[in-house]
Amino acid sequence: MNAIEVNGLRKEFKAYSSRSGLSGAFRDLFTRNYKIVPAVNDINFTVKQGEMVGYIGENGAGKSTTIKMLTGILTPTSGSVIVNGMNPHRERERFVQTIGVVFGQRSQLWWDIAVQESFRLLKKVYKVSDADYNEHMDHVIKTLDLEPLLDKPVRKLSLGQRMRCELAAALIHNPPLLFLDEPTIGLDVLVKLKIREFLKEINEKYNTTILLTTHDLTDIEALCERVVMLDEGNIIYDGALKSLKERWGEGKEISFEFLEKAELNHLETLTGDLDIKWELDERKQIFTAVTGDDEEIVSQVIARTVAAYKVRDVKINEPSTEEIIRNIYDKGMLQHG
Amino acid sequence: MFYISMFFQYVAQYMKTRLEYRADLIVEIFSDLLFQAVNLIFILVVFDHTEFLNGWSRDEIIFIYGFFLVPYALFSSFFNIWDFNERYIVKGELDRILTRPIHSLFQIILERMELESLFGAVTGLAVMFYAGSRLGLEVSWSDPLLFVVFVLGGVLVYAGIFVMIACISFWADARTSIMPMMYNIGNYGRYPVDIYNNVIRFVLTWILPFAFVGVYPAAYFLGRDEWYGYSFLTPVIGLVFFSLSVFIWNEGVKRYRGAGN
Numbered sequence: 001m002n003a004i005e006v007n008g009l010r011k012e013f014k015a016y017s018s019r020s021g022l023s024g025a026f027r028d029l030f031t032r033n034y035k036i037v038p039a040v041n042d043i044n045f046t047v048k049q050g051e052m053v054g055y056i057g058e059n060g061a062g063k064s065t066t067i068k069m070l071t072g073i074l075t076p077t078s079g080s081v082i083v084n085g086m087n088p089h090r091e092r093e094r095f096v097q098t099i100g101v102v103f104g105q106r107s108q109l110w111w112d113i114a115v116q117e118s119f120r121l122l123k124k125v126y127k128v129s130d131a132d133y134n135e136h137m138d139h140v141i142k143t144l145d146l147e148p149l150l151d152k153p154v155r156k157l158s159l160g161q162r163m164r165c166e167l168a169a170a171l172i173h174n175p176p177l178l179f180l181d182e183p184t185i186g187l188d189v190l191v192k193l194k195i196r197e198f199l200k201e202i203n204e205k206y207n208t209t210i211l212l213t214t215h216d217l218t219d220i221e222a223l224c225e226r227v228v229m230l231d232e233g234n235i236i237y238d239g240a241l242k243s244l245k246e247r248w249g250e251g252k253e254i255s256f257e258f259l260e261k262a263e264l265n266h267l268e269t270l271t272g273d274l275d276i277k278w279e280l281d282e283r284k285q286i287f288t289a290v291t292g293d294d295e296e297i298v299s300q301v302i303a304r305t306v307a308a309y310k311v312r313d314v315k316i317n318e319p320s321t322e323e324i325i326r327n328i329y330d331k332g333m334l335q336h337g
Numbered sequence: 338m339f340y341i342s343m344f345f346q347y348v349a350q351y352m353k354t355r356l357e358y359r360a361d362l363i364v365e366i367f368s369d370l371l372f373q374a375v376n377l378i379f380i381l382v383v384f385d386h387t388e389f390l391n392g393w394s395r396d397e398i399i400f401i402y403g404f405f406l407v408p409y410a411l412f413s414s415f416f417n418i419w420d421f422n423e424r425y426i427v428k429g430e431l432d433r434i435l436t437r438p439i440h441s442l443f444q445i446i447l448e449r450m451e452l453e454s455l456f457g458a459v460t461g462l463a464v465m466f467y468a469g470s471r472l473g474l475e476v477s478w479s480d481p482l483l484f485v486v487f488v489l490g491g492v493l494v495y496a497g498i499f500v501m502i503a504c505i506s507f508w509a510d511a512r513t514s515i516m517p518m519m520y521n522i523g524n525y526g527r528y529p530v531d532i533y534n535n536v537i538r539f540v541l542t543w544i545l546p547f548a549f550v551g552v553y554p555a556a557y558f559l560g561r562d563e564w565y566g567y568s569f570l571t572p573v574i575g576l577v578f579f580s581l582s583v584f585i586w587n588e589g590v591k592r593y594r595g596a597g598n
Contacts, residue, residue, distance in 0.1 A: 013594065068595050073435045075591045089591070093438045101436045108433060112354045124346045125437055127339070153357070 002082075003177050003209040004047040004070060009079035011040040011065050039065040041233035042079065049176065050207040052199075054220035054241070057230035058329060063213045066230070067181055070211070071101055084177055097126060100170035104182030107162065108169050109154045115165050116150040119172060126173035133172070140168050143198050160191035167195060171202070177209045178202075184219055196222045217321045231329060245324060251292040253317040254301055257285060259310040270304050343439060347447040369453050373460040380464060391532045397559055398529065400468035404558070405527035405551035406461025408491030410454050416496045417449035419516045421503040431593060442500065442586050465558075472559070480558065487554035487568070490575035494549045495523065497578030500586055507589030519545075526551040542567070549574045 016034045019027055040062040047053050057063045068074040069081055072088030072095055081088055084098045102108070109118040123133050141147060144164045149157060157165065163183065170178065180199075184192045200223065202208050214220060220227060220241065227244060229237035237244060256262075267278050267287060274297050279288045289305075291297050302314065319327070355362050380402055384395050393401075425431040425445065434441050434448075502515050526547030530538045541548040554571045556564035 065595075068432070071436055073432050074593065074595055092435065093440065096436050096438045099436070103432065106429065106433060110350070110354075112357065113350060117350065117353065121346060121350055124343065125439060 001049045002046045003049045003051070003084060004045070004211070005080075005082040006043060006045050006066075006070075007080045008042050008044060009040055009066070009069065009081055010038060010042050010077045011062075011069060011074065012036045012038050012077045038077075038233050040069070040076075043230075043233070043235050045228055045235060045238055047209060047211065049209055050203065051226060052203055052210045052212065052224045054224035054227040055211055055213045055230065056217070056220065056227055056325070057213075061230040062233040063230055064181065067179055067211070067213060071099060071179055072096060097173065098175055098177060100173070100175040100178045102163075102166050102170045102178075102180045102183050104163070104180075104185040107154065108166055109162070111155050112153055114151050114153055115146070115157075118154065118165075118169060119150075122169055122172045128173050132174070136174050137168070137172065140171055143201065144168055144194065160187050163187055163191065164195065167198070174206065175208070176206070178211070180210065180212045180214075182214055183212070184214060184216055192216075192219070199223060217325065221321055229325070229328065237328065241321070245321065246293075251290060252298060253319075254289045254291065254298065255313075255315045255317065256287045256289075256305055256309075256311055257313040258287070259312050262287060262309050266308070267305065270308055271301055274300055276301060340439070340443060343443075344447065347450070348452070351450060351452060365453055366456075369456045373456050377460055377464060391529065393529045393532075394472075396468045396471045400465055400472065400474075400559060401529065401552050401555040402527050403461045403464030403466075403468060404555035405491075406464065407458045408488045408495060408550050409523075410457030410461060411488065411492045412495040412499075413454040413457065414452055415446050415450050415492075416499055417451055418445060418499055418503045419520075421445070422506040426506045426593075429595060431590075432595060435590070435593075441590055442583065469558075474558065474560070483557065487557070487571045490571035490573075491550035491554060493575030493579040494546050494571075497575070497580075497582040498523075498545060498547075500579075500582035504582070504585045504589040507592050523547050523550070528552065546574050546578065 013036070014034045015037045016032050018024065019033065043066070055063055055066070065074065069076050070083055070088060072092045075089045084095065086095045086098070088095050108122075109115065110121070113121075119137070141150070144167065146164060146168055149161055149165060154162060154165065167183065178199075184195060187195070196219065199210060203210060210223070212219065212224060225240055225242075227237065227239070227241050228235060229244075264278055264280055264287065267289075271278075271289070275292060276297060277290045279290065280286070281288070289301050291301060298316070305311070306314075380399060384399050384402075388395055390398060425434070431441070434444050437444060439447075498519065499516075502519055505515065522545055525533070525537070525541055526549070529552050530541055530548045533541070538548075549567070549571045553564060553567040557568035
């Protein structure tokens, strides 16, 4: 069963542009210039029940707009969205019973009242029975370590504490689908780890589908097998995170620091028959060989260089996911530009 | 049924929040009472100088004013939507509202209620009893019932108009100054409409029917039978305007653009 089915989804916004100067302002009074900007441009994807999907893109790529259409907040301009077998916007009130939402920058909880009171009110809002609530939430509260926070008003919580409470609040009705928009923004590493662990656990226990947007790619690496990448309203990649690395990861870099003075020319002639490129850093200390993914070439380069010079330090770097993604965006711009 | 139980849940929550700030609560109740007392004295002093106004006696005018205060108090306790644009559209709070399984307008009413305003209803009743006893009005068995119906009608009129104005935010981005203006216009409903010229009277009856919050229903209790037709229209106008406003609201929510993160 598919949790999310999106077909030809499109959302356009009218963007008004104002003319310059006072006379321009007067003209704007009568006829405003606007152009129609597609924030989300005919995208298609499906998410299966129980999948954890990372939804990534730069600011303004259309992530939030998509999430808002999937959660029934915004009406699509065209295309179809079926989430949990329903049309989110048309059957909003019935639909939102089946999803949980965490917006990292917006609180779901009541500012002035104790956390447990917020939970209690949400329990009523979602019509959760006492038995279900106790069984499910006891576990959530224990795992997220919320017990000491329950009787504190939300305004007195730190960001990390609040985020954990937000997450628990989104799960009160144990929804089969969870939307997380920047859930770890501004959190320290320990809280991040706790949240990730918790998400993995509920995914395993309840087969909860999770759609996650974040700027922190370590979140995605830790949680998601699949990523959907968005650029200027278009999906530019949809698939496994691993093959993303294989396809776009541009080989390895081997950096050498030598005890004696080395010459770039000499290094180049040494490895002239291999398909690599040598680079020198600004301080003329570190020589870097950029290679492909071929392990053979990597070991050849090291063997020949070490034989020729005394070496202080050797490092082999693989590009991080972050670098890969930056890379894709630079190229993606060219393709769509 | 669910909505009624949610209503009481939120009221309970509201009380809890209020009790948390005990000092605040006491100060607020005190200042509310003081405000109402000043209001009461002010009404009596102002109307002391008007013996007759276009065929309405001083006590009748005070009675109308008193009646007006009751639906107005109910309206201000539950329809605090004057800052809807800033709070919910610009700050994007509506996002949160829309991810919960309760009608969006109802949630906003619940979130924004301010029960202290109900004190105004007490003042209104006091004013009505004061003026009523001076006029020698008699209370028949049907009066309390009709009073409730007319008050609810008046609340719906007020609510309908203000919800419609709040809906402008769904179509236009800019902040408008219509809200405060409308509060001013609303005040005209508390005086007998036949003191105004015909255009204003028409507007206050059919377009911005604030007259149905004050003078028309109050005329019934004053035994002014030339206005009875209008009096009994009060709940009808209330329902029509409020239904229309909910319809516009629902259309507006579809056009909601959200706020950028």
